[in-house]
Amino acid sequence: MQVHRETVAGKALVNSKIIATQSLASRATPRTGYTDRMPAAHSRPQTLPERVVFFDGVCGFCNRAIRWLMDHDPDHRLYYASLQGDTASAVRVRHVEFPRDVDTVVLLERGSDGEHIHLRSDAVLRIVAAIEGPWRRLAWLRVLPRPILDWGYRLFARHRYRMFGQLDACPTPREDERARFVP
Numbered sequence: 331m332q333v334h335r336e337t338v339a340g341k342a343l344v345n346s347k348i349i350a351t352q353s354l355a356s357r358a359t360p361r362t363g364y365t366d367r368m369p370a371a372h373s374r375p376q377t378l379p380e381r382v383v384f385f386d387g388v389c390g391f392c393n394r395a396i397r398w399l400m401d402h403d404p405d406h407r408l409y410y411a412s413l414q415g416d417t418a419s420a421v422r423v424r425h426v427e428f429p430r431d432v433d434t435v436v437l438l439e440r441g442s443d444g445e446h447i448h449l450r451s452d453a454v455l456r457i458v459a460a461i462e463g464p465w466r467r468l469a470w471l472r473v474l475p476r477p478i479l480d481w482g483y484r485l486f487a488r489h490r491y492r493m494f495g496q497l498d499a500c501p502t503p504r505e506d507e508r509a510r511f512v513p
Contacts, residue, residue, distance in 0.1 A: 378417070378445075379409040382512055383457055384436035387412030387500030391490045392435070400507060403461045411512040412500050421447075433487045451479035 383399070385392040396410050411417040413432045421438060422428045425447050428436060437453035439446045448456050452472070459469035471479065503511050 378421075378438065378440060378512060380440050381407060381457075381460060382409050382411055382417070382438045383453075384411050384413050384418050384421075384438065386432040386435075387414050388497045389432070389490055389494070390497060391494035393497065393501060394494070399457065399461065400510060402463055402465065405462070406510060407460045408457065409510050409512055414500060415513055417512045421445075433484075450483040451476065454483065455479075 383396070385396055387393070399408060400410075413429075413434075413436070418428070418436075422430070425445065427447050427449070429449065434449050435453045435457075437448040437456050439448065439456070455469050455472050458465045
């Protein structure tokens, strides 16, 4: 028997009902209301690096951007995971705000007060703030209204496959990059 736990806006809610025969955790998606099911093992918190960038693993632009970030992050402040991977599935169970689609870059930051999810332009600006060099200065764009920044992000995301192509599968990281990728 297990107690069904679900995280909503950073707070754990415990369903007082004990689930006797069901070994699956479920939650309704905010967009559709449909319920998805994942193995209960995915709902257990896992230890993640302090910052994990979740990206579309089959997007040509996204893969080039991740390689660029790795080249400009010699201190390994950022780690990476595909939105199509197991880690993303596990985080989706814990955070209802984590998107189900692959059109959004996601930054998960872990701190003393728990995990925080940042999406779209907010994620991009926090990511560039985490790396060294002149790119860090782009973080000042956070003073602009988020709806405007997110509009630009969504416009680019909608056309990225046409501009940069789509891969058949998530590429395998090189040997020297593997330690920076979360499954």
